[in-house]
Amino acid sequence: MEETNSLVLYGCKLARELELSLPNMANHPSLLSSSCDEIIRVFSMARNQLNVHESQVAEHGGGVVQDWLRSTQAMSLLHTQFSGAGHAVGGLMQFSDGGGEVQPVDVADSGGGSSSQRPRRRKDDMDRRTEMVRAPRMGNTEIPPDDGFTWRKYGQKEILGSRFPRGYYRCTHQKQYHCPAKKQVQRLNNDPTTFQVTYRGDHTCHLSSTAPSAPPISAQLSPAISIQQPTTTHSPPPQPISSTLGHWLSMDIQPMAGDSSAGAGPSRVRFGRDHVDYQLPVTDLADAMFNSGSSSNNSIDLIFSPMEEKWDAGEKKN
DNA sequence: CCGATTTGACCCTG
């Protein structure tokens, strides 16, 4: 356990260093990429160890590990990492062992479901990817962050040991396109501003040439940059993207140059010219979209208005 | 009217 802590702390340290050197890295994507790889590798190792630990202690308090991760040291450290320059807004925390790509982390295989719950596996259990999505400073923190897909809520349930109910969502196009994608949204006990979003199954709706969904860059890579689709407004231009899907899936988070039109997705505002500063405005942008509910008419106003106004607007229901 | 959300009941798994 001590070793795991050290790993996590080391990972945080690396992330910190990366953060500090971000300005210098701006013109060296490959350097940045390798740094990210290293961080991912460290956290991945830590996670593997946690998995071992957790399976060992699952019977008596296996949730301790996750609790630790969610609060105390780890949380404050992570907050430090992800809130640099006061830009934690709508920030995203992802931990993954993906080979260099930023990918959602799979925590379901740890042998234990949510903290303090016994392991549970359904027969038809699909692949699960869990992401931590922060939604601070939002007018309405009840609203789970938009990740670019259109979801339909089909259930909500009080979960033992959780202060907040878990919401169950499925792809709006499940019927039309037999899209199996689902997600569960749960607010963390000790950090109500953070949503634990568990994705199950992949979106197939965007694979259809007639499907309304844009390529899943957001869900696959980062909800924080999923600004292209207000939750209930859809029907971007359909597109046959079977060949481009791989591109979307494997795409690094890179400078957005030319990206605003990539995939023929819905129009996207392009911020900045490098990957250093694109995310921060974008996260604000995402907030604006969240706050604006499903109406996209006033998004621009929200986006370009002072934050306070955005929050005020966010309080209103659109 | 139609689609989304809510919510209690039911199902399934461990």
Added chain:
DNA sequence: CAGGGTCAAATCGG
């Protein structure tokens, strides 16, 4: 049997 996950009727809202 407990508890997570899903269904489906009722309700809401544009």
